[in-house]
Every structure is written in C-alpha cells, then in structure tokens.
Amino acid sequence: MLETIVVPLAKIVVLLNAVLVAVTFLVLMERKVIAWAQSRLGPMRVGPYGILQAIADPIKLILKEDITPRKADKYVFTLAPIMSLVPALVVFAVVPFGPDPFYYLSDINVGLLFIISVTSIGVYGIILGGWASNSKYPLLASLRASAQLISYEIAVTMTLVSVILTTGTLSLVGIVEAQREGGLWFAFVQPVALMLVFIGGLAETNRAPFDLPEAETELTGGFHTEYSGMRFSLFFLAEYANMIVISAIVVIMFFGGWLQPFPNVPALAFLGFVPPWIWFIGKIFLFLYVFIWIRATLPRYRYDQLMALGWKVLIPVAIGNLVVTGILKVAL
Amino acid sequence: MAEAIVFWTLAVLILGLGIAVISARSAVHSVLFLVVNFLLVAVLYVTLNAEFVAVIQVLVYAGGIVVLYLFVVMLVNLKKAPERYADPRRVPWTGTLLAGAVLAEVIAIGVYSTVSSDGAAATGGGLGADTPFSDCGSLVSCNTEQLGWVLYTSYLIPFELASMLLLVAMIGAIVLAKRHL
Amino acid sequence: MTLEAPRASTTQFDTDELVINMGPQHPSTHGVLRVVLKLDGERVIDADCVIGYIHRGIEKLSENRDWTQIILLTDRMDYVAAATNNLGYCQTVEKLMQIEVPRRARYLRTVLAELQRIASHCLWLGTHAMDIGAMTVLLYAFREREFVLDLFEEFCGARLTYNSMRIGGLPLDIPPGWDKKVLSFCDLMEGKLNDYETLLTNNRIWLKRTRDVGVISGDEAIGLGLCGPPLRGSGVPRDVRKDEPYAAYDELEFNVPLGTRGDTYDRYLIRMDEFRESIRLVRQAVEGIPEGPIMGKVPRLIKPPAGETYHAIESPKGELGYFIVSDGKSTNPYRFRVRPPSFCNLQGLKRLVTGHLVADVVALIGTIDIVLGEVDR
Numbered sequence: 001m002l003e004t005i006v007v008p009l010a011k012i013v014v015l016l017n018a019v020l021v022a023v024t025f026l027v028l029m030e031r032k033v034i035a036w037a038q039s040r041l042g043p044m045r046v047g048p049y050g051i052l053q054a055i056a057d058p059i060k061l062i063l064k065e066d067i068t069p070r071k072a073d074k075y076v077f078t079l080a081p082i083m084s085l086v087p088a089l090v091v092f093a094v095v096p097f098g099p100d101p102f103y104y105l106s107d108i109n110v111g112l113l114f115i116i117s118v119t120s121i122g123v124y125g126i127i128l129g130g131w132a133s134n135s136k137y138p139l140l141a142s143l144r145a146s147a148q149l150i151s152y153e154i155a156v157t158m159t160l161v162s163v164i165l166t167t168g169t170l171s172l173v174g175i176v177e178a179q180r181e182g183g184l185w186f187a188f189v190q191p192v193a194l195m196l197v198f199i200g201g202l203a204e205t206n207r208a209p210f211d212l213p214e215a216e217t218e219l220t221g222g223f224h225t226e227y228s229g230m231r232f233s234l235f236f237l238a239e240y241a242n243m244i245v246i247s248a249i250v251v252i253m254f255f256g257g258w259l260q261p262f263p264n265v266p267a268l269a270f271l272g273f274v275p276p277w278i279w280f281i282g283k284i285f286l287f288l289y290v291f292i293w294i295r296a297t298l299p300r301y302r303y304d305q306l307m308a309l310g311w312k313v314l315i316p317v318a319i320g321n322l323v324v325t326g327i328l329k330v331a332l
Numbered sequence: 333m334a335e336a337i338v339f340w341t342l343a344v345l346i347l348g349l350g351i352a353v354i355s356a357r358s359a360v361h362s363v364l365f366l367v368v369n370f371l372l373v374a375v376l377y378v379t380l381n382a383e384f385v386a387v388i389q390v391l392v393y394a395g396g397i398v399v400l401y402l403f404v405v406m407l408v409n410l411k412k413a414p415e416r417y418a419d420p421r422r423v424p425w426t427g428t429l430l431a432g433a434v435l436a437e438v439i440a441i442g443v444y445s446t447v448s449s450d451g452a453a454a455t456g457g458g459l460g461a462d463t464p465f466s467d468c469g470s471l472v473s474c475n476t477e478q479l480g481w482v483l484y485t486s487y488l489i490p491f492e493l494a495s496m497l498l499l500v501a502m503i504g505a506i507v508l509a510k511r512h513l
Numbered sequence: 514m515t516l517e518a519p520r521a522s523t524t525q526f527d528t529d530e531l532v533i534n535m536g537p538q539h540p541s542t543h544g545v546l547r548v549v550l551k552l553d554g555e556r557v558i559d560a561d562c563v564i565g566y567i568h569r570g571i572e573k574l575s576e577n578r579d580w581t582q583i584i585l586l587t588d589r590m591d592y593v594a595a596a597t598n599n600l601g602y603c604q605t606v607e608k609l610m611q612i613e614v615p616r617r618a619r620y621l622r623t624v625l626a627e628l629q630r631i632a633s634h635c636l637w638l639g640t641h642a643m644d645i646g647a648m649t650v651l652l653y654a655f656r657e658r659e660f661v662l663d664l665f666e667e668f669c670g671a672r673l674t675y676n677s678m679r680i681g682g683l684p685l686d687i688p689p690g691w692d693k694k695v696l697s698f699c700d701l702m703e704g705k706l707n708d709y710e711t712l713l714t715n716n717r718i719w720l721k722r723t724r725d726v727g728v729i730s731g732d733e734a735i736g737l738g739l740c741g742p743p744l745r746g747s748g749v750p751r752d753v754r755k756d757e758p759y760a761a762y763d764e765l766e767f768n769v770p771l772g773t774r775g776d777t778y779d780r781y782l783i784r785m786d787e788f789r790e791s792i793r794l795v796r797q798a799v800e801g802i803p804e805g806p807i808m809g810k811v812p813r814l815i816k817p818p819a820g821e822t823y824h825a826i827e828s829p830k831g832e833l834g835y836f837i838v839s840d841g842k843s844t845n846p847y848r849f850r851v852r853p854p855s856f857c858n859l860q861g862l863k864r865l866v867t868g869h870l871v872a873d874v875v876a877l878i879g880t881i882d883i884v885l886g887e888v889d890r
Contacts, residue, residue, distance in 0.1 A: 038652035076360065110476055113387040120395025124367065127399065131360060131406050136533050139406070140555070140871070146399055153395075170476060208646060209718055212872070299718045300646025302872045303555055 084125020741831020
C-alpha cells in the first residue's frame with residue numbers, strides 16, 4: 001500500500017510543484033539574463049533584485065480577466081491550453097534525477113520513446129488553440145507551429161535513434177548507466193547528434209531563432225493572441241516546461257544525466273561530494289541558460305527557411321549520422 | 333478482477349468515443365475524439381504489457397497522423413458539403429460494402445482465434461527458447477527487443493516488403509501532389 | 514456526370530485567398546500604418562496601405578500660423594528627426610526671403626542635422642532588427658540614441674521636438690564644452706557601430722532574412738519616387754547633400770554609400786555606412802566651426818515677398834522637400850506643402866512585398882524606414 005500508492009503519489013505532488021515553481025523562476029531567469037545581455041537590470045521592484053517577480057507574475061496572471069472570444073469554439077478553446085500543458089508535465093514521470101529509484105517516478109523500458117511520443121501530443125494544444133480562437137493570426141501561427149513541430153520531431157527522433165544504437169537501451173536510466181560504464185559522456189561520442197537534438201529541441205519548443213509560431217513582431221503573439229489570464233499562462237507554463245524537458249533530454253542523452261564529469265577518472269572523484277541530483281539540475285540550468293542566451297542574440301528565421309533547414313539539412317544529417325553510427329557499431 | 337474492470341471500462345469508453353467520432357457535428361471535434369480514442373487504445377496495450385506498441389500507437393497515430401487529419405480538417409471549408417453528397421436519399425453503396433467486408437473480417441478473426449486458442453497458444457510470433465530474451469523478467473518486459481528480434485528474423489521478408497510498399501506510396505504521393513517536379 | 518474535376522487548374526482544390534489586416538494596431542507597422550494583405554498561403558499577392566490614422570492637418574494648420582510658429586509644427590512631422598525638419602523649413606523660407614545665413618550657423622546646423630541622422634538611424638536599426646527578431650540590437654541602438662538626445666537636450670532643452678532652428682540661423686549658441694562632448698560621442702559611436710555589426714552584418718540568419726528580399730532595380734525605384742537609402746540601395750547616386758548642397762555640406766568631405774543589388778541587406782549596409790559618414794561629417798563640422806554670429810540679418814516681422822519656392826534637403830529618411838507659396842501680404846504662408854520622404858517611400862511597399870512571405874512584410878516595412886507622423890502629417 002505504502003510502496004505502491006502513497007510514495008508514488010507523494011513523488012508526483014513534489015515533482016509537479018517543483019516543475020511549476022521551477023518554471024516561474026525560469027521566467028524570472030529569462031528576464032534577468034536577457035536584461036543583462038541588453039545592458040538593462042530587468043525586474044528590480046518586487047523583492048530584493050526582483051526575485052519575488054516570479055511569484056508576482058503568476059498572481060497577476062491568475063487574477064486577470066479570462067476572456068473567451070464570442071466566435072470562438074468554447075470547449076476547444078478551453079481544452080487547448082490544457083492539452084499543451086499536460087504532456088509537458090507528464091514527461092517528468094520518466095525523467096531520472098538520480099541513480100536510485102528514489103529519484104525517479106518510474107523507469108520504463110521504453111522511456112525515451114515515451115518522452116518523444118508524449119511531447120508529440122503537445123502540438124494539439126497549439127493547433128487547437130489557434131483554430132478555436134477563430135481568428136486569422138492565430139490560425140496562421142498554429143499552421144506554422146504544427147508544420148514546424150512535425151518536421152523537427154522527425155529530425156530529433158532520427159537522431160535519438162543513433163544514440164539508442166550506441167546504448168542498446170531505451171531506458172533513460174540505462175542510457176545514463178551506459179555513459180557511466182563507458183566513462184565518457186555521449187556528447188563526446190555523438191557530437192553531431194548533440195547539435196541536431198539541441199537545434200531540433202529549440203525548434204520544437206518554439207524558442208528563438210525558431211519562435212515563428214509566436215513571432216510577436218509578425219503574428220502579434222501567434223497562436224495565443226486571443227488568450228488571456230490563466231489560459232494564456234497555461235500556454236506559457238507549457239512552453240517553459242517544454243524547455244526544461246528538452247534540456248533534461250539533452251543532459252540525459254549527452255551529458256551523463258546525474259553523473260559528475262568524467263565519472264571514471266579517479267583524479268576527479270572528489271567531485272562526488274556534490275549529490276547526483278544537483279549535478280543533474282545544474283546541467284539542466286546550464287542548457288536553459290544557453291536557450292535564453294540564444295534568444296537574446298539571434299534574429300528569427302523565416303518560415304520557409306526554417307522548413308528548409310529542417311527537411312534539407314537536419315533530417316539528411318540525422319540519417320547520415322544514423323548510418324555512420326550503425327556502421328561503426330557493426331565494425332567495432 | 334482489476335484487469336477485467338480496467339478492460340471493460342476502456343472498451344466501453346473506446347466504443348463510445350468511436351461513436352462520438354462519427355456523430356460529432358464539428359469535424360474538429362470528431363478528430364479530437366479520435367485522438368482520445370487512440371490514447372485509450374494505447375492504455376489498453378499497456379495493460380497487455382505491450383509498452384512498445386502503446387508508445388508507437390501514441391507517437392504515430394495520435395502524434396503524427398491525426399495531426400495531419402486536423403490540418404486538413406482545419407483548412408478545408410466543411411460548412412457546405414459537395415453537391416453530390418447533399419442528396420439525403422442517396423445510398424452510399426461502396427461505403428456499405430466496405431463496412432460489411434470489415435465487419436465480416438472482424439467476425440472471421442474472432443471465430444478463428446477462439447477456435448485456435450484451445451490448440452497450441454500463439455503459434456505465430458511466439459518466441460522459442462533460442463532467442464536471447466528468454467530471461468526477461470516479468471516485471472519489466474522487454475518487448476521492444478522481442479519485437480525487433482521477431483521482425484528481423486521470422487518476419488524479415490514481410491517487413492521489407494512493407495517498407496518497400498511505404499516507399500512506393502510515398503513517392504506516389506509526392507508525384508501526385510507535385511505537378512511540376 | 515460532374516465527377517471529373519477540371520484538370521486544367523494547377524491544383525485540384527479550391528483555394529481561397531486569405532485577407533489579413535495588419536495594423537493599425539500591430540507591433541511592427543511602426544506606428545499606425547494599416548496594411549491589408551491578400552495572402553495565398555503565406556505568400557503575399559497583394560498589399561494595400563491604408564494611411565491617415567495620425568493625420569493632424571499640419572499643412573493646413575501651417576497656413577494659419579505665422580512663419581516662426583510653423584517651425585514648431587514641423588517638429589511634429591518626422592518626430593524622430595525633428596532637427597532636419599526644422600532645417601528644411603527654415604532654409605526654404607530663407608530661400609524665399611533670400612536671407613544670408615552666417616557661416617557659424619551653417620556649420621552648427623550641419624552638426625545638428627548629422628547628429629539627428631545618427632539618432633534616426635539608431636531608431637531605424639533597432640526597430641528593423643527587432644522586427645526580424647534580433648531584440649538585443651534594439652536596446653543597444655536606443656542606448657546610443659539616448660546620448661544624442663542628451664546632446665540635443667543640452668543644446669536646446671528638448672529631447673524629442675527640439676524647435677532647434679530659426680529662420681536666418683539658430684536660436685542659441687552652443688553651450689561651452691558641447692563640441693567636446695559631441696566629439697567624444699563620435700568616438701563612442703564608432704565602437705558601438707562595430708558592436709551592432711558583430712551582431713548582424715555577418716549573421717547567417719540576418720543574411721538569410723535580408724539578402725534578396727525586396728529587390729528593386731534603380732529604374733523602378735526612380736519610377737516609384739523612392740528617395741533616400743531605399744533609392745541609393747538600388748545604386749542610384751542621388752543625395753541632396755551632394756547634388757544641391759546646403760548648410761555646410763559643400764565645404765565638408767563625405768561619401769554617398771551606394772548599393773548594388775537593391776535588396777534589404779544592401780539598404781541595411783548603406784545605412785550602416787551612413788552612420789560612419791555622419792560621424793565623419795560631425796567630426797569635420799565640429800572641428801571647423803568658425804567664429805561669428807549665429808543669426809543672419811532677419812527683419813523683425815517675417816513677411817516673405819510674393820512668390821513660391823521648393824527646397825529639399827536630405828533628411829535621414831530621404832528627400833524632404835517644402836513647397837511654400839507666399840502672397841507677400843500676410844504673415845502666414847498662402848500655401849504650405851511638404852514632400853515627405855516616408856510617404857514617397859511607402860508607395861514602394863506594395864511593389865516590394867508582393868510575392869514575398871508575411872514575415873518579409875515586417876522586414877520590408879522596417880527597411881523603408883517610415884515614420885507615420887510624417888506620412889500622414
């Protein structure tokens with residue numbers, strides 16, 4: 001009873017809260033980092049150095065009026081934000097924060113596929129949100145978004161297959177263990193795959209320079225133009241939760257998850273005093289920082305260029321990487 | 333017991349959603365019901381310990397194919413039906429025939445499986461003791477490995493044929509869609 | 514039997530054009546421009562500009578104000594480049610009245626006009642980059658624009674609408690030490706320009722977004738009446754400062770950057786070069802400011818003789834011209850008409866965006882650098 005129901009439930013509650021709180025602070029982090037990149041201070045009024053802004057923002061969003069356009073499809077309009085947030089949160093069920101079963105909710109044998117398939121459900125929120133608003137800009141944006149997500153998903157999945165080839169397992173814990181046994185992060189074994197997954201991840205989370213679906217200067221906010229208040233903030237939460245998911249995937253697949261750098265080098269063994277989950281979360285934040293940094297630096301792609309990049313560059317390179325990995329795997 | 337409850341609940345839900353798919357007034361709602369339907373079927377696979385199939389069901393059907401349905405449904409103006417479908421007395425013979433054929437097939441499979449199940453269970457696709465996965469634990473099944481093994485040994489030729497078929501279909505679709513290559 | 518779909522059309526589906534309304538409330542139409550776009554998918558097949566949302570009747574108002582009061586109204590046209598508006602108007606009246614402007618005033622006017630060009634281009638660069646998604650450049654460019662505004666504030670007390678010139682010269686002499694500050698700003702600006710270029714000029718995405726977007730040939734640009742950087746981007750060597758020098762431009766050295774391809778990237782490069790040329794001009798002008806009076810001999814009551822005149826200057830956005838008719842009797846113009854560069858360049862928008870994607874529309878609105886206050890007046 002305790003083992004099968006209470007403990008998992010407690011873990012779920014802790015995990016959900018942790019993710020949502022992390023998201024609010026991620027928003028603050030984004031505002032701060034971009035502000036510093038642009039020689040500004042960012043939020044400074046709420047709390048010391050604006051730290052409490054992370055709490056003030058959600059409160060503001062919850063208290064705002066929640067408008068449903070008269071011509072919108074009411075049910076789908078309400079459903080869309082939920083459909084975009086839930087998959088982003090469900091993914092955390094299989095993310096291992098540490099080596100023991102204590103640190104993760106479940107370790108299923110198809111963990112990686114589970115993540116890919118659940119994130120692919122997230123696209124519904126965006127398409128339906130755009131369609132249900134019954135407005136032109138959101139519709140255009142949601143078409144862009146769905147085309148973009150589907151194309152980049154193919155590239156990312158293809159690339160992940162080559163990582164699976166090297167490890168021989170789909171379990172996320174297994175993938176990290178394989179990196180421990182190999183003594184080398186897969187970032188060094190599969191550098192091409194790392195680049196592909198990271199670029200594809202940027203595109204899948206609709207982040208700059210691939211933030212076309214919400215290109216504010218073109219489509220006035222994109223698929224969530226007509227949303228306000230709490231429903232808008234659900235989309236917001238989903239976007240940032242997805243950023244964390246992609247960072248987590250990159251860290252697990254290529255940067256040894258909870259492992260310290262070069263786990264088998266005795267000279268670096270002293271790094272073991274840092275608990276594994278701190279390594280994991282620290283690495284995730286490093287990647288989140290890169291996400292934000294890129295947003296502050298690069299201009300935006302155009303829609304056709306984005307599709308060309310996905311189909312004509314990323315997918316062929318991913319297939320090539322897969323073939324090379326297969327040949328090397330057989331040859332060695 | 334618990335398994336039976338889960339199965340029957342799911343079965344009723346799946347059938348109910350299936351009816352909702354064809355009876356919903358808005359095409360987009362229809363597609364949405366279809367998505368939920370597929371997700372529930374995936375859950376059904378999980379109860380059968382077929383996690384791989386479940387995940388692929390979600391990935392390919394819910395995450396891929398239905399998105400494309402939605403694409404089409406959203407873009408095509410469905411307010412006015414084409415004229416030749418507007419006649420209420422028209423009997424769609426092709427559709428009726430196809431539905432009948434599918435029903436007959438389902439019944440045939442049902443009859444066949446009940447007849448054969450009292451014989452040697454699962455003759456096709458069963459794994460012999462010579463596969464390297466005989467030591468798979470019961471808690472975490474390794475059906476991904478099993479599936480891969482079966483696909484690339486017993487069913488290699490059908491598998492390759494299917495992939496050829498898909499390739500041909502893909503090229504055909506491109507040729508049809510793109511007039512000026 | 515109508516089963517056979519007509520095969521003649523290129524596609525078997527009936528496709529509708531999507532008419533989409535961009536603006537007047539849109540984050541990147543630079544004010545209250547409204548563009549009615551007809552789309553085929555995401556491709557623009559037609560675009561209509563609807564203007565007039567910020568029309569204040571400045572031309573008509575001017576016909577009821579006396580000659581000095583009009584300077585203040587010209588501030589409100591291109592409100593990000595008020596000094597050049599003032600300059601154009603004052604010179605037109607001076608031409609009408611044949612007033613000789615002292616050399617010191619002409620030099621100072623050049624300094625102000627070129628500083629204004631830097632400020633205006635900063636605003637263009639920031640918003641143009643922002644439209645294409647590079648949001649950091651916006652903040653950087655505005656930071657430098659702030660320095661120019663500080664200089665103007667020190668000179669005339671205002672930061673946006675300066676009212677900084679008078680018919681016959683300048684209202685004020687420069688404060689002590691101001692020229693040093695201008696020179697140190699020039700040094701600073703040169704370094705910052707390199708920063709901008711690091712972020713954009715060789716950035717692949719920036720190149721992809723601007724190269725071969727909105728290409729227009731020189732002949733076509735002339736035909737559409739384009740002026741300023743959009744015209745020079747197509748390789749037409751037209752710059753009023755060189756062709757019909759005014760203020761102190763005939764005594765200073767500067768180049769007119771020209772484009773070769775006539776695309777958005779060329780127009781970007783030209784404006785980046787114009788930054789440098791402006792800095793060069795400001796340096797020369799500040800170092801060469803002669804001693805002397807700042808006002809010419811102007812009658813107490815400004816009443817130009819009967820007649821009409823047209824005079825144009827090179828404002829940051831292009832050729833800014835004033836056409837003024839005086840009846841010689843009253844203390845206000847009989848007819849006052851402005852040829853605003855933004856308005857003329859906006860005419861080219863339809864030609865530029867047709868055939869491009871929605872995303873290019875914002876890039877092209879950015880590249881022609883319009884200010885709606887000047888388009889509508």
